Amino acid sequence: MNVDAVLPRDAIPSVDDPSFGRDYVGDPDDEVVVVDGAAVGGTAGVDSGDGGSEEAPPPARAYPIRILSYHEIVNDAVGGRPIAVTWCPICWSAAVYDRTVGGRMLTFGTSGKLADDALVMYDRATGTEWRQTTGRAISGELEGERLRTLAAPVTTWKRFAAEHPDGVVLQPVRGGESGSGRSARDAYDMRPYERYARSGEFGLYGMRGEGRRRTWDREDVDAKAVVLGIERGDEAAGYPVDHVEAAGGVVTDTVGGLDVVVFAADGRTGVFEDPGFAFETREGTVRGDGATWDPTTGRSSDGRRLDRVPARRLFAFAWQDAHGPDSFVGT
Incomplete structure (x- = not known):
């Protein structure tokens, strides 16, 4: 490190x-x-x-x-x-x-x-x-x-x-100050960060042009692929969102002894405890056990709710830096 x-x-x-x-x-x-x-x-x-x-x-x-x-x-x-x-x-x-x-x-x-x-x-x-x-x-x-x-x-x-x-x-804490002529929206301009997210470079060099220029030597997952990462005890599993989508929008797994289900459908993602019945996605909608389920909230059309699993969302290069190249699932 x-x-x-x-x-x-x-x-x-x-x-x-x-x-x-x-x-x-x-x-x-x-x-x-x-x-x-x-x-x-x-x-x-x-x-x-x-x-x-x-x-x-x-x-x-x-x-x-x-x-x-x-x-x-x-x-x-x-x-x-x-x-x-x-x-x-x-x-x-x-x-x-x-x-x-x-x-x-x-x-x-x-x-x-x-x-x-x-x-x-x-x-x-x-x-x-x-x-x-x-x-x-x-x-x-x-x-x-x-x-x-x-x-x-x-x-x-x-x-x-x-x-x-x-x-x-959350309300802004800068912008709109008397006499500044700068709105809160201007004070929190996302364009520099969006340019970084779209660029092929990553790390501090990619953000600011400083530090070491990093390389990425794998083709199964992009350095800036968005990953949903779970850590339980000594186990870590990272799920690239595009791989979950390619698998049909639903991936089930066991991490640290816990059965989990990972959703990625219609631009929405979520990680939950696996309730034990099968899910599938159709036209961007998650379906299972006679109901439709929101991939982000885990709420069903009949009032049930899946138990959420704590996870983090980050770029693949950062997940690999923290957990190694073998910590991805489905790559």
């Missing part, structure tokens, strides 16, 4: 006091990371109508990639559960972690370092450095510890708004 210092610590500022609303400054097809309170185990007290209260999951939250690209880390809490919503623009890596380690709540910032071109975070309590693509501490007091990955799919803002009518979205 190569660790390089690229920027000063916190040169890319994390969001430590996030605010949420109903309106979004970007486009309908912009991607967002979704945190569903029910999926991460967060709860919020609601009036039960008899003077008491009952626990209900808080509204789903959307964290736009447009905003994350300029901050990379959002320290948040959902239903009382501390979480870190993280994004590495170089690795195109979305991962949400529980911020509690050994009973201590951590707050994360950007270290200014890259580990094999992946964001290195640090926690402000101990200064320990953490690799974003794995959630592992790579140096410092907590070296060897691992953050718990939480379920957080990626979808478009348009789909999020339709699927979560009560949902809220």
Whole structure:
């Protein structure tokens, strides 16, 4: 693992006091990371109508990639559960972690370092450095510890708004300042990142033209193929989305003793516990056990819901950097 210092610590500022609303400054097809309170185990007290209260999951939250690209880390809490919503623009890596380690709540910032071109975070309590693509501490007091990955799919803002009518979205923290003449949309311009995503280069060199120019020597999967990665114990399995689509949109597997099903249909993806019945995709729709199923939410047309499996989404080169060339499934 190569660790390089690229920027000063916190040169890319994390969001430590996030605010949420109903309106979004970007486009309908912009991607967002979704945190569903029910999926991460967060709860919020609601009036039960008899003077008491009952626990209900808080509204789903959307964290736009447009905003994350300029901050990379959002320290948040959902239903009382501390979480870190993280994004590495170089690795195109979305991962949400529980911020509690050994009973201590951590707050994360950007270290200014890259580990094999992946964001290195640090926690402000101990200064320990953490690799974003794995959630592992790579140096410092907590070296060897691992953050718990939480379920957080990626979808478009348009789909999020339709699927979560009560949902809220992270609000911008820059742009629109008095006298600046710059809108929030301008402050979070995605064009540089989109150019990188489309280019044939990858890594820091591909993003900024700096550092070593990397090569890719395999033909079964592209360096920038989007991968859904699962880690359970010492096992890791990465599913290139285009391979899942080529397999009919549904792949079943066992990772760390857990039976899983991976969906990729109509531009939507998801990883869930395998319920034990067969699925198939027809005309972009997942069907199984007499119902249709949403590939991202795991909800069925008859009210059932699949149990989500925590996974991360990232480019293939970053998954290989973290887990080796034999960690892909279906290649």
